[in-house]
Structure formats: structure tokens, C-alpha cells
Amino acid sequence: MTASIYDVAKRAGxxxxxxxxxxxxxxxxxxxxxxxxxxxxxxxQYEPNQFGxxxxxxxxxxxxxxxxxxxxxxxxxxxxxxxLKGIERVLTRHNYSMVLISESEEYSNRVKGSPRxxxxxxxxxxxxxxxxxxxxxxxxxxxxxxxxxxxxxxVYIGKKFHKKGINVYAQYESYxxxxxxxxxxxxxxxxxxxxxxxxxxxLAGIVxxxxxxxxxxxxxxxxxxHITDIRPDLIADFRKYVIGGGCTAICSPGIxxxxxxxxxxxxxxxxxxxTVSILSVEHKSxxxxxxxxxxxxxxVPAKDMGSGAAELLLDMIEDCPLEETSREYExxxxxxxxxxxx
Amino acid sequence: MTASIYDVAKRAGxxxxxxxxxxxxxxxxxxxxxxxxxxxxxxxQYEPNQFGxxxxxxxxxxxxxxxxxxxxxxxxxxxxxxxLKGIERVLTRHNYSMVLISESEEYSNRVKGSPRxxxxxxxxxxxxxxxxxxxxxxxxxxxxxxxxxxxxxxVYIGKKFHKKGINVYAQYESYxxxxxxxxxxxxxxxxxxxxxxxxxxxLAGIVxxxxxxxxxxxxxxxxxxHITDIRPDLIADFRKYVIGGGCTAICSPGIxxxxxxxxxxxxxxxxxxxTVSILSVEHKSxxxxxxxxxxxxxxVPAKDMGSGAAELLLDMIEDCPLEETSREYExxxxxxxxxxxx
DNA sequence: CTGTTAGCGCATTCAT
DNA sequence: ATGAATGCGCTAACAG
Numbered sequence: 001m002t003a004s005i006y007d008v009a010k011r012a013g014x015x016x017x018x019x020x021x022x023x024x025x026x027x028x029x030x031x032x033x034x035x036x037x038x039x040x041x042x043x044x045q046y047e048p049n050q051f052g053x054x055x056x057x058x059x060x061x062x063x064x065x066x067x068x069x070x071x072x073x074x075x076x077x078x079x080x081x082x083x084l085k086g087i088e089r090v091l092t093r094h095n096y097s098m099v100l101i102s103e104s105e106e107y108s109n110r111v112k113g114s115p116r117x118x119x120x121x122x123x124x125x126x127x128x129x130x131x132x133x134x135x136x137x138x139x140x141x142x143x144x145x146x147x148x149x150x151x152x153x154x155v156y157i158g159k160k161f162h163k164k165g166i167n168v169y170a171q172y173e174s175y176x177x178x179x180x181x182x183x184x185x186x187x188x189x190x191x192x193x194x195x196x197x198x199x200x201x202x203l204a205g206i207v208x209x210x211x212x213x214x215x216x217x218x219x220x221x222x223x224x225x226h227i228t229d230i231r232p233d234l235i236a237d238f239r240k241y242v243i244g245g246g247c248t249a250i251c252s253p254g255i256x257x258x259x260x261x262x263x264x265x266x267x268x269x270x271x272x273x274x275t276v277s278i279l280s281v282e283h284k285s286x287x288x289x290x291x292x293x294x295x296x297x298x299x300v301p302a303k304d305m306g307s308g309a310a311e312l313l314l315d316m317i318e319d320c321p322l323e324e325t326s327r328e329y330e331x332x333x334x335x336x337x338x339x340x341x342x
Numbered sequence: 343m344t345a346s347i348y349d350v351a352k353r354a355g356x357x358x359x360x361x362x363x364x365x366x367x368x369x370x371x372x373x374x375x376x377x378x379x380x381x382x383x384x385x386x387q388y389e390p391n392q393f394g395x396x397x398x399x400x401x402x403x404x405x406x407x408x409x410x411x412x413x414x415x416x417x418x419x420x421x422x423x424x425x426l427k428g429i430e431r432v433l434t435r436h437n438y439s440m441v442l443i444s445e446s447e448e449y450s451n452r453v454k455g456s457p458r459x460x461x462x463x464x465x466x467x468x469x470x471x472x473x474x475x476x477x478x479x480x481x482x483x484x485x486x487x488x489x490x491x492x493x494x495x496x497v498y499i500g501k502k503f504h505k506k507g508i509n510v511y512a513q514y515e516s517y518x519x520x521x522x523x524x525x526x527x528x529x530x531x532x533x534x535x536x537x538x539x540x541x542x543x544x545l546a547g548i549v550x551x552x553x554x555x556x557x558x559x560x561x562x563x564x565x566x567x568h569i570t571d572i573r574p575d576l577i578a579d580f581r582k583y584v585i586g587g588g589c590t591a592i593c594s595p596g597i598x599x600x601x602x603x604x605x606x607x608x609x610x611x612x613x614x615x616x617t618v619s620i621l622s623v624e625h626k627s628x629x630x631x632x633x634x635x636x637x638x639x640x641x642v643p644a645k646d647m648g649s650g651a652a653e654l655l656l657d658m659i660e661d662c663p664l665e666e667t668s669r670e671y672e673x674x675x676x677x678x679x680x681x682x683x684x
Numbered sequence: 685c686t687g688t689t690a691g692c693g694c695a696t697t698c699a700t
Numbered sequence: 701a702t703g704a705a706t707g708c709g710c711t712a713a714c715a716g
Contacts, residue, residue, distance in 0.1 A: 002464060004693055015703045020695055030701065047464035051396035052693025055708045058393070062441065062467075073430065075423045085417050092446040097462075099404065099441050104434040120439075122344060122389035125404075231632060259601065259632070266634030290573060290601070292608030346709055357687045362711060372685065394709025397692045 003044035005052075011040035023048055054124070062099050063091055063313065064126035066117040067133045068140050069103040070197060076226050077196075078256055079283040079302050083132055083157065086306025094314050099126055115140045121147055128153035128313045136161060136201050153316040155309045159202075160326055166316065168309040168327045170300045173202050173209075175331045179251050179279050179298060180210045180219070182333075187342030188249040188277060190218045192241050195253050197223050220247065224257060234264045242276050243268065248342065249277040255287040258295055273340040282334075294336035305329050345386035347394075353382035365390055396466070404441050405433055405655065406468035408459040409475045410482050411445040412539060418568050419538075420598055421625040421644050425474055425499065428648025436656055441468055457482045463489055470495035470655045475540050478503065495658040497651045501544075502668055508658065510651045510669045512642045515544050515551075517673045521593050521621050521640060522552045522561070524675075529684030530591040530619060532560045534583050537595050539565050562589065566599060576606045584618050585610065590684065591619040597629040600637055615682040624676075636678035647671050 005023075009016045014033050021027045022037050029037075040046070054060055065087060067074045074080050084098075091098050101117050115138075120126045129147070134140055134156060141161065148154060148164040155166045176193075183191055195203060200223060207219050220241060224230055241247040252258040258280040262272065270276050272293050280297040282288050288297035308327055315322055347365075351358045356375050363369045364379050371379075382388070396402055407429060409416045416422050426440075433440050443459050457480075462468045471489070476482055476498060483503065490496060490506040497508045518535075525533055537545055542565060549561055562583060566572055583589040594600040600622040604614065612618050614635050622639040624630050630639035650669055657664055 002466070006693080016694080017696080017703060018701090021702090024695075026695080028701065033702085045460075045464060047461055049397075049693050050465045050467050051393050051400070051402075052708090053695075054393035055391075055397055055693075055710090056695045058708080060393075073427055075417075075427050075430070081417045081423070085415055088415065088417070088442065088444055092444050097441055097443065097467075099439055100430065101439065102430055102434050118387075119389055122387060123392045124344070125392050125439075229628075263632055263634035286571075290605055292605035348709080358710080359687060359689095359712085360685090363686090366711075368712080370685065375686085391709050394692090395711075397694090397709075398711045400692080 002049075003046050004049065005046075007044055008037060008040045008046050011043060012036040058124055059127055060125055061096050062126050063087075063096050063310070064099050064101045064117055064120045064129045066101040066115070066129060066131050068115070068135070068138055070133075070135065070138065070226075073226075074100060074102065077254060077283075078287065079254055079300075080132065082283045082302035083306035083309075086303040086308070087130060087310045088306075090307045090310035090314070096127075096314065113139075114143050118143050118147070121152060128155075128317050130155055130157070130309055130313060132157040133198050134158055134161075135198050153313055155313040155316070157305060157309055166312050166322065166325055166327075168305050168312065168329070170305065170329045170331055172199060173206055175281070175298045175300070176202075176206050176251075177209060178331075178333070179281075180206075180214065180217070183249045183251070183277065183279060183339060184214045184217060186277070186339050188339075189216050190241075190245070190247040191220065191249045191251060192237065192247055193219055193221045193251045194224050194257060195221060197225060199253070224253065230257070231260050231264065234260055235268070238264055238268055238270065238276075242270060247276075249279065249339070252278065252280040252295075255280060255282050255284070255291075255295075255297075258288070258291065258297075262291060262293075262295075273338050277339040279339060286334075288334060288336055288338075293338060295338045296336045297334050299332045299334060301329050301331075344391075345388050346391065347388075349386055350379065350382045350388050353385060354378040400466055401469055402467055403438050404468050405429075405438050405652070406441050406443045406459055406462045406471045408443040408457070408471060408473050410457070410477070410480055412475075412477065412480065412568075415568075416442060416444065419596055419625075420629070421596055421642075422474065424625045424644035425648035425651075428645035428650070429472060429652045430648075431645075432649045432652035432656070438469075438656065455481075456485045460485050460489070463494060470497075470659050472497055472499070472651055472655060474499040476500055476503075477540050478543050495655055497655040497658070499647060499651055508654050508664065508667055508669075510647050510654065510671065512647065512671045512673055514541060515548055517623070517640045517642070518544075518548050518593070519551060520673075520675070521623075522548075522556065522559070525591045525593070525619065525621060525681060526556045526559060528619070528681050530681075531558050532562070532583075532587070532589040533591045533593060534562045534564060534579065534589055535593045536564050536566050536599060539567060541595070566595065572599070573602050573606065576602055577610070580606055580610055580612065580618075584612060589618075591621065591681070594620065594622040594637075597622060597624050597626070597633075597637075597639075600630070600639075601633065604633060604635075604637075615680050619681040621681060630676060630678055630680075635680060637680045638678045639676050641674045641676060643671050643673075 005016045005019050009019045019037050021029055103116050145162050157168050159169055160167050272278055278295050280295050282297040282299050283302040285299055288295040347358045347361050351361045361379055363371050445458050487504050499510050502509050620637050622637050624639040624641050625644035630637040
């Protein structure tokens with residue numbers, strides 16, 4: 001058994017309240033006792049038991065990070081990874097730690113009828129929740145609304161969908177539209193638009209707007225799973241649309257997909273940008289520059305978004321009044337000449 | 343305030359022990375009371391407060407995962423990511439969750455003179471610890487030895503370095519040697535060997551053995567940081583050793599590095615494998631097949647290693663007797679013709 | 685089968 | 701400035 005506050009108090013010849021006061025800087029204690037207590041703490045390598053402390057404070061200093069199952073393992077895409085890096089950084093600095101909450105593969109959401117993060121919230125394992133990858137279709141949103149209504153500290157990454165709650169986002173529809181416009185302006189008329197299923201509910205709007213505004217445009221939207229191996233599908237797509245279908249440009253929703261696209265192009269002897277133009281989203285600055293050939297991209301500052309979300313969440317937890325209820329991040333375009341002017 | 347066991351008991355018209363018994367399946371309770379209690383639990387959406395429970399059981403059902411700072415953010419390399427995926431899978435299945443413990447960038451290890459994971463251990467935040475990326479040079483090993491001596495549940499990923507403790511590993515020295523041998527057998531005599539600093543303490547041995555056994559070999563070991571942008575360095579290396587120095591083959595320690603190598607080759611107009619042969623390590627099966635050109639690789643089953651480590655750890659925690667004190671994972675070679683026979 | 689009770693480690697209030 | 705006492709929510713030992 002590790003030492004408790006009693007052991008420290010006994011060795012230092014003081015009462016446990018004195019030790020507690022020193023631990024929490026909650027009152028003045030005479031220098032002599034401080035010394036004695038510090039000695040005892042080092043002697044035992046004492047650290048306050050978090051169960052005892054938590055029972056009183058109802059605080060764990062842990063933040064839950066949740067991504068629904070349909071968006072794949074958190075560890076899959078460079079987008080979520082950058083988010084995590086940003087989150088990690090802020091939390092570490094504020095002495096919080098990160099608990100990854102994942103839906104188990106087998107039961108998916110159905111174990112208790114509500115998403116996993118609810119357990120953590122109700123059990124008070126976490127002081128707040130960061131969410132990403134909601135797509136409005138699972139039951140996760142129901143649960144989320146419920147805790148938002150209870151004023152539980154939550155920040156979600158994605159578009160606002162409920163009056164309460166703080167969110168952090170980049171204008172997905174807007175930069176997707178810009179991608180299409182950019183290609184259109186260079187003369188491309190038949191474009192394959194890859195997207196992750198996480199964003200499928202935005203898609204109809206994007207397609208509609210693009211086809212309305214850009215008259216001759218023919219858009220071929222194709223969903224990508226985060227879960228299966230997409231390479232064979234891509235090869236089929238390229239055969240059908242690029243080699244056989246007159247399609248001249250591809251939009252990729254992330255660099256990991258772009259890499260596969262490039263290897264597919266290599267295998268099919270399609271040169272970039274001569275035969276096919278490629279435009280990508282990147283979530284880590286400069287990712288597109290590290291490919292060969294370099295790929296033009298819209299940079300979405302995922303790491304900053306993660307940090308921002310974490311900061312807002314910690315502010316909520318520490319009861320700092322928040323001025324903003326929503327924070328938008330700007331994307332930035334990097335032209336690396338992977339688009340051919342037609 | 344969320345509901346406590348008292349609220350549930352009151353609403354169900356029973357005592358708290360009855361509720362507790364139902365929660366823990368620890369004794370038979372009459373059907374009627376079970377029904378009443380279940381109704382009350384649903385009514386309140388009751389989940390047992392983990393502080394209360396933990397205070398009695400001294401168990402958090404959380405596992406800490408730690409990687410020292412020098413090996414970069416956990417979220418950087420595909421190796422650690424695969425490890426995490428494997429760990430996540432096993433933990434989720436056993437109703438444990440993962441706490442990421444990271445050293446803060448600013449203070450590095452020095453805050454308390456001991457690595458961050460010690461806090462978590464002593465505060466009883468975690469029931470066990472998974473470690474990866476130790477390199478024998480930081481103070482982390484000291485702390486680790488200490489908790490190993492206390493029989494604290496720990497599994498580390500990497501070579502055994504202390505009589506106590508369980509470890510899981512792939513023979514790093516052995517497959518690195520095989521990589522060199524493979525290239526040597528095909529006639530390569532001057533080889534650049536990239537390695538991550540995490541493994542630098544193994545390097546002297548590898549170089550020595552290779553140069554002893556393979557007479558005409560000239561090995562150029564180059565360390566890669568996980569932290570900075572390595573692309574400019576690689577370009578300089580390739581200019582110096584491949585274009586200017588007669589080097590004909592490159593060993594890459596991981597696919598993320600291999601990708602950069604390929605883009606550097608593209609930029610410098612070096613064709614693979616005609617001008618330069620490339621051999622890589624891959625931590626996710628098939629990674630090398632997704633590049634263009636495809637790259638031959640030694641596959642290190644990082645995900646399985648993560649799962650294995652987590653399983654062993656959970657066994658320790660649940661007091662299952664372990665037969666093994668060390669578990670080795672086999673690597674597998676995939677020939678994808680990225681090596682030219684000289 | 686069920687209720688009562690002690691105690692887990694700590695912060696905090698109330699005396700002193 | 702300090703100690704004694706209370707209670708946070710829960711499990712488990714005990715008594716019935």
C-alpha cells in the first residue's frame with residue numbers, strides 16, 4: 001500500500017489538515033511544519049490519492065476525447081491525429097490529461113443504447129468532453145444534446161447543430177466549394193470529388209451549390225470509408241472516370257488519401273498534372289509539399305483547432321466566462337502547381 | 343448534482359447495499375427488487391461515481407500509456423500509432439480505458455525530477471502502465487526500475503533491461519541486420535542506414551556486427567529526429583552519398599520516412615530501384631505496397647505488439663499467473679522488387 | 685435475501 | 701496557525 005496523508009502527517013508530527021493545507025496552498029502554515037511535511041512527503045514519495053481527492057472535489061483533471069466509430073479509429077487519419085496533438089499540448093500544459101474514449105468494434109453503439117462517452121460523464125471520470133466527427137446520423141447527437149442541456153462542459157469540433165455548446169470548426173462546405181471553383185476556373189469540367197463519410201451530410205449542399213453556380217460542371221462525388229482498404233476502389237475509379245471517362249481533375253479530402261491517389265496514378269501511368277490534376281486538403285501544414293509531385297492544397301489547421309477546442313473547454317471548466325460560443329478557423333491555399341490549366 | 347446510490351436506493355425503496363449488490367452482481371437479490379432498482383437507475387441515468395468506487399477498490403480501470411519526449415509526440419510515427427491501435431482494441435474490449443501520459447514540452451522531465459508517469463502511478467490514477475520508446479538514456483528507466491521492484495503492473499515495449507517486468511519486442515537488431523544482409527547479398531556495398539534516435543543505443547552493435555560479417559560493406563548510419571522536418575537533410579544526404587558518393591542503397595526505419603525518401607528521389611530524378619535501391623521497415627502490413635514504386639519491407643507487427651502488451655498487462659492486473667516474462671514478435675519480409683541486383 | 689455500518693483518502697468547516 | 705470532526709459515494713463485512 002502506498003502512503004496516505006495520515007502517514008505523512010504522522011511522520012511530520014502534524015495533523016492531516018496541515019498536510020492538506022500544504023498540498024493545496026489553502027492557508028498559511030508555519031515554516032517549520034512546512035519543512036517537516038515536505039520531508040515526510042519526499043520520504044514516502046507521497047502523491048495524494050485521486051480517489052479521495054476526487055470524492056471531495058468531484059474533479060478528475062481528465063478530459064475525455066471521443067470520436068464515433070464510423071469515422072474510424074482516432075489513430076487513422078492525419079486530421080484526427082493533428083487534433084489530438086493540439087489537444088494534448090494544451091491539456092498537458094494545464095495539468096490535465098487525456099482519456100481516449102472509443103466505441104468497441106463489436107457492439108458498436110448498442111451496449112447500453114447510448115454512446116460510450118455518457119458513461120464517462122455520469123461516472124465523473126472526466127471533467128469535460130471533446131468531440132469530433134459527429135455526422136448527425138448516429139445516436140451520439142441525442143446524448144450530446146442531453147448533456148449540453150445540463151450545461152456539462154463540452155466542446156465539439158464541427159458545425160454548430162444545437163443552440164447550446166461551444167464548437168470549433170473550419171468552413172468545410174466553403175473550402176470544398178473553393179476547391180471546385182479553383183479547378184473550374186482552370187478549365188476543368190468533369191471532376192471526381194472524394195469525401196469521407198463523416199462529411200456526407202454536407203455533400204448534397206456542396207454539389208447543389210457547385211452545379212448551380214458553375215454551369216458546365218459535372219461533379220462525381222465518391223465516398224471513402226475510413227475503415228477498409230480503398231486502393232482497389234481507387235484504381236477502379238481512375239480506370240472508369242479518368243482513363244475512360246474524360247475526367248481531368250480529382251479533389252482529395254486528405255493527404256493520406258492523396259498519397260494513395262498518387263501511387264494509383266503511378267501504377268496506371270497517369271502523370272500529374274499533365275493527365276490528371278489533383279487538389280487536396282491538408283491538415284498538417286506543408287504535407288502536400290512533401291509528396292512527389294508536390295500537391296496544391298487547402299490547409300485546414302487541425303492542430304490549432306484541437307488546441308483551441310481544448311482551451312475553450314478548460315475555460316468552461318474553470319468557469320471563465322466565454323465571449324464566444326463558436327470559433328471559426330480559416331483555411332489557407334497553397335499552390336504547388338498540381339493543377340493543369342486546360 | 344447527478345444521482346448517487348442513495349437516490350437510487352430511496353426511489354427503489356431498498357437499501358444502498360442492495361443497489362450495490364445489483365451493480366456488482368455480488369449476491370442474489372429478489373427479482374422484484376432488481377426490477378425496482380433497475381427502474382430507478384434508468385430514471386436517474388445512474389452510473390456509479392468512480393471516486394467512491396475507486397476509494398474502496400483502489401482501481402480506476404484506466405491504463406496509462408507513456409512514451410518519453412525524445413521519441414516525439416505519440417501521434418507522430420506510424421509505429422506508435424499502430425501500437426496505440428492494438429492497445430486501444432484490447433483495453434476497450436476489457437472495459438478499460440487509455441490515458442495518454444505525455445511529458446510537457448517546456449519542462450521536459452524536470453518538473454519533479456521524475457517522469458510524468460510516476461505521478462499517475464502514485465496517485466492511483468491508473469491500474470497499470472504501458473511504456474514504449476525507452477532508450478536507456480533518460481531518467482525514465484530509473485523510475486521504471488523502482489516501480490518494477492514494487493511489483494507494479496507494467497509492460498514495456500522494447501528489449502528487456504531489468505530482471506523484473508514483462509516486455510514485448512521485435513528483434514530490432516536482428517531485422518536491421520537482415521536488411522543489411524539482404525542488400526549486401528544483392529551486391530550493394532555502400533549503404534545509408536537511417537535510424538530513429540530511439541534506437542541509437544542499438545546502433546553500435548548493429549554496425550559492428552555487419553562490418554565484421556560483411557567484409558566489403560561500407561555503412562553510413564544517419565540519425566533521424568522525430569521532431570524536426572527531415573526533408574532538407576535527406577536532400578543533402580542524397581546529394582552527398584547517392585549522387586556524389588557511390589551509395590546504391592538506402593535502409594529506411596519506417597514508412598513515413600520512406601515516403602519522404604521517395605519524394606526526394608522524385609525531386610532529384612533518382613529512379614527506384616534503377617539508380618538507388620530502397621528497403622524499409624513497415625509497421626502496418628502492406629504499407630510499402632501502397633507507395634509508388636512499391637517498396638520491399640520488413641513488417642514489424644506493431645499493432646499485435648500493442649495488443650499483446652495490453653493483454654499481458656491486464657493479466658497481471660487481474661492476477662492471472664503469467665507463464666511468460668517476455669514475448670517476442672516475428673518480423674516478415676515482403677519482397678516488392680525495390681532492390682536492384684548489382 | 686436484506687439492511688446497518690465502518691472505512692477507503694481527502695478537503696473543509698468549525699473550534700481553539 | 702492548527703487540530704478534530706464531518707462527509708463526499710461506494711463496497712464489503714456483519715447482523716439479522
